[in-house]
Amino acid sequence: MKKSTLLHRISVSVGTLSYLSLCIAGAAFAQEPVNEDETVERIQVTGSNIRGANMEGAQPLTVLTSDDIARTGASTISELMRTVTQARGGVGTFDTTQSGATSTSTPPGQAAASLRGIGPSSTLTLVNGRRIAASSFAAGTENFVDINSIPASAVERVEILATGASAIYGADAVAGVINYILKDDYEGLELSTNYENTTNSNDHGALNFQMLWGKNFENSNLTAFVDYYDRKAIRAADFSQTREPILQSSYSYLAKGQPNIYFNSARDGNEMPAPNCADELTITEFGEEICAYYANEDDYFETPLETLSGGFTYTYQGDNLTWRTDLLASHTKSTSFSTPAPINQVDDEEGAWIGVDALDVLDETTRNSILDNLYVDPFDTVAGRELEGFQYDARFSSPRTVEIETDAIRLVTSVLGYFGDWEWEAGALYSRSESEQVATQGIYNRYLYTAAAHGELCDNGNIAQYNSDDDSLSCAGSNLLSAYNPFLVGDTQNDAILGLTQARPTRDGTSEVFGVDAKINGEIAQFNGNAVLLAAGVEFRREEITDMPSLDSQARAENDFLVDVFGFGSSASAADRNQMGIFTEVFVPVSDKFDISLAGRFDDYNDFGSTFNPKVGFTYRPLDNLVLRGSWSTAFRAPSLTQAGVQLRTTRASFDCSVNSAVADLYCEGQGTVRGNNVLELGNPALRAEESETYSFGFAYSPTDNTHITVDYWTFDHEDIVDTNMTGVLNEAITDASLRHCGVLDEGEIGISYLEDLCLVTDSQGNTIEADGANLTEILDAWVAFDDPRFAELPLFRDHILLLDNTGTQELEGIDWNVTHDINMSRGTLELGLSGTHYLTYDRNRPGSDQIESLAGTFLYPETVATAELFYVEEDWYVGAYVFYTGSYDDDIIRLRGREIDELIDIGAITEENQERDVSSWTTVTLSAGYYFDNADIRLTVDNLFDRDAPTAYGSGRGFDAYNHDPFGTRYTLAFSYYFQ
Incomplete structure (x- = not known):
């Protein structure tokens, strides 16, 4: 802290007085022990080490x-x-x-x-x-x-x-x-x-039992308690005020129970609703009808x-x-x-993939209606196969529970x-x-779940081995399970397959x-x-x-x-x-x-x-x-010891576009919103x-x-x-190329992770976003023209690495x-x-x-x-x-x-x-x-x-x-x- 000259003098004076006081106290210890008849109880109050002074009213x-x-x-x-x-x-x-x-x-x-x-x-x-x-x-x-x-x-x-x-x-x-x-x-x-x-x-009951016991002995007392x-x-959901969402527009696209179909897989570019949504469909700001999720469904006060x-x-x-x-x-x-965890792709991008045959569990009319508006594209599986299918938006049904x-x-x-x-x-x-x-519930291994959804999970919980020569899967002494189908609700066998992908991380x-x-x-x-x-x-x-x-x-x-x-x-x-x-x-x-x-x-x-x-x-x-x-x-x-000793913290951090117009223009379409992203926090020896x-x-x-x-x-x-300061890092990254990275950051790097494809576009000088001197506004314009994204923002990826500061x-x-x-x-x-x-x-x-x-x-x-x-x-x-x-x-x-x-x-x-x-x-x-x-x-x-x-x-x-x-x-x-x- 920067102290004024006056404050510095006060500090020195107090320190000098402390030294002199200790010297005097040393002399005092040479005196004779006190007579026990003269011993008087000295009261000490919080905020002072002095006993016996008249401190009444001296402190707030x-x-x-x-x-x-x-x-x-x-x-x-x-x-x-x-x-x-x-x-x-x-x-x-x-x-x-x-x-x-x-x-x-x-x-x-x-x-x-x-x-x-x-x-x-x-x-x-x-x-x-x-x-x-x-x-x-x-x-x-x-x-x-x-x-x-x-x-x-x-x-x-x-x-x-x-x-x-x-x-x-x-x-x-x-x-x-x-x-x-x-x-x-x-x-x-x-x-x-x-x-x-x-x-x-x-x-909502709470019960409390208490016991207090004490006994005086000769020259002593023992007081004990149990609580x-x-x-x-x-x-x-127990209260009328919070049973329903406060705003219908505060929805999430990630449905619980049955998936919505991701907008990138729809021919008209609009999200398609879950076929058998349990609730009334919600109309989005883009005019889509979706099966929406609201967090109050799984909120505990x-x-x-x-x-x-x-x-x-x-x-x-x-x-x-x-x-x-x-x-x-x-x-x-x-x-x-x-809230239940989102289901993403293996690399954590939005829109998990599923084979097109997952729709076969639906009635023919519903299935054909979806197929008529569906792009069926190839995708790679965890085992190394190439399948054809589409993307979906969903979350697991069970709340994350610890x-x-x-x-x-x-x-x-x-x-x-x-x-x-x-x-x-x-x-x-x-x-x-x-x-x-x-x-204990609601946490799923991303590799096992993805393998299960693509029919590549063995009944011993391992991922099957793929032989490209004969296009076959093997389980080395166990049996290959049928594919888990997120569109099949209430099926015992299907739920059992999902259960094999559940994880129980500890801390x-x-x-x-x-x-x-x-x-x-x-x-x-x-x-x-x-x-x-x-x-x-x-x-x-x-x-x-x-x-x-x-x-x-x-x-x-x-x-x-x-x-x-x-x-x-x-x-x-x-x-x-x-x-x-x-x-x-x-x-x-x-x-x-x-x-x-x-x-x-x-x-x-x-x-x-x-x-x-x-x-x-x-x-x-x-x-x-x-x-x-x-x-x-x-x-x-x-x-704190946690701040000093953070080796790696996986969390979400927010950046606030309302405080920085440059950040807002690049990442929030000029709006003053708060956005959240997955980040990794590291300790900082310079704290x-x-x-x-x-x-x-x-x-x-x-x-x-x-x-x-x-x-x-x-x-x-x-x-x-x-604290961490993602807004500040985003602002610094506008001029500091060392903080800008396409794709996942390498070990030892610090900064912001953008979608890897962002490096496919350049500014008017031919600079990618990773280059010194890159014009981020021009790169944003080039990205919008190249990808036609739903939101005109620089696309952030995941796991931005930030230092505590x-x-x-x-x-x-x-x-x-x-x-x-x-x-x-x-x-x-x-x-x-x-x-x-x-x-x-x-x-x-x-x-x-x-x-x-x-x-x-x-x-x-x-x-x-x-x-x-x-x-x-x-x-x-x-x-x-x-x-x-x-x-x-x-x-x-x-x-x-x-x-x-x-x-x-x-x-x-x-x-x-x-x-x-x-x-x-x-x-x-x-x-x-x-x-x-x-x-x-x-x-x-x-x-x-x-x-x-x-x-x-x-x-x-x-x-x-x-x-x-x-x-x-x-x-x-x-x-x-x-x-x-």
Whole structure:
């Protein structure tokens, strides 16, 4: 990060003060041990290593207690984080709604929390103040902590600091830190259960069993917990809002069940519909009638999820020593689904080939009608034969389905003691997350399937050998099967042949963290009669991660980067990292009203060099009930281990023609649409760490003992964000011939892959697209004249090879507020609250362009999210409600295809003159009530009490924004707990 001279001086000052403080601390250790009668508990809060200072109101800290968690009715941490305004908005926070079987989806059964929408890898997740291993399966290339592995029932409170915290905790705390503090020091036995479901007629039930047990021994306590959670699937087809496609024009030509006939095989150049389409035919923008596919048919909003977790906390309190050990372990099982895979040619081009005799299963009239409009052409088979047939458009019938099991364990032991007036602490951490995934349905080997469709598959699952001398096929000890026929539906023998082509690719990953740390706390001096406090320490951490898919789901150079299976990518990565950090923090009470805190941390990485991150904060108390506060800090995030260790990732990447007119003219017919293509991502040794600079200013005001108000302004300047940038590569390729390739790229090459036939045409100077100085506009014109394609675009092929890169910057600023007021009544208390976040700015450069886009108020990024609450509480019961508000924002109309925009005009959603619309604001009410008996309590929570539909969002293929809204309607949770004393 480029620092100004002033900022550099601040950094040097903090570093110098840290050094002097450590010297003073060394002298302090020469003092006598403290008298145990003088030992006082010193409280430490998230965001500071200082213990014992008056930090009340000093930081914009959000705290959720166990009572808060119970009132929300949340059974999982991901459900809880949906109620936190700093984690709402944008696409950083995700849950299993975004999971799927492909590499573009989030990992099955897993969830992550992100502050400010910056991304989960920029939010540091802690448990009891120390780290936890990230999931071995990344979301894209972002590593994250799976919060589904932390049981909500074991959490005593959650502390959230939504500002940069790298000066305290080191890497990843760019947007802040979320600290989950587990229950401890418990005595007794608590058994709890809860059941949640929607009011929909389908069964969407989830069942949760919990046990908490604790016992005090002489000088010690053991607290243990067990949590079991089992949730059923929720499908788009279960709800009237999502049962039908949001737009009829959002169709796919790739039919499920029976194939359409590819337009290149039709004499009139129009796609021909599947002969026995199960649904009404759809008319395309070209006037064709096709059997269309819509993704909502196979969409899952919640996938099956089963978790079993447990752990314990053991605390021993000696005369002058505290030993604490905590263990957290979990086992998670989940299944995720993606749309059925497309059926392509062996080389992944559109329009798979089939022999003309496949039509013989149709009735004579239908068969002859198709033949009358059909080109019958020769094609080559996998075994090396030449057959005659035609091309078809189709996808498999079964959704791509994967099952995943994850085992996670985290063990921490620490010792805290005193030497003189100084407190010291040392700890060790081991954390591991291990996942195993297997594809169980809907994944097919491209070679075996193609061979089966051409009658070249043996009953042992091998491809037959072809003898050209006598034009025969042989199976070497097994029998040749009849050809699989995609036009023959519901035939047992035919389906059995297809079953032989199914593949079960696997994926295994392991993520491990080992760390040791030591720190000291104490008074180093007196200033104006007040104690100047110091915390300082060191930390060593080693992290390792591997993510290895089976060979049949890897793209390999020896196979022209073709994955063996259709429509199923993978990520192969392996990396390890050593990190050492030295940190210090000083709390200086300048006066009774004014405090300064200074912190600095130096981190050294074996693979990304070193960095120093300072933080300066102040608190000013002009009145006893008013605190003014502010801070400045820098933060950083070294490229995640997955980003650093990507060997080859098979995925899909989008390029955005709305941000670059030159790219739009060449690849999008001048339209501002977003297109997706198969790409291969590679790690980049030149990646730089992401860096950020953060300011925050605010106040905490308590006009009465029962009224508390906090308001904070915050800003982030986030640089060198790591991502892939296909739009930028396409733009660079206009002038850089080294990025332009006809056909599959060779190993070691980087850039864009075009159809091989594109090199048959040239510009006016005789240059092919691979030549230096080629005029791509002229080549596009020549291609259109040569091939007469359906779309006047440069034809992209597959498997463009892109490097991860530092793609740009983003700047955010906003305001958080929280107001609480209690009204004491004769028998109980009326509690009122209002909290929220308003984004003033969310600017970033658009990949592939120097243009700055303002995200605040645009698609997926509401400017305002807020929560109001009203509760009446008595000693043995409570009742109340939360009101959750998500502001309106722009729909993503500009990126839709022309046919979709035409439909929106036809239905009146937009006009020809004004093609903009808003996604409506969304307000839902959650009812919460509970009653406490002597040894039990019962609680009821009803989400979306008034059954509000999610606002329509045409920019999402689902018809709603799954990050900021949900389509579930009313959901209820009934919970019961019993206490054994």
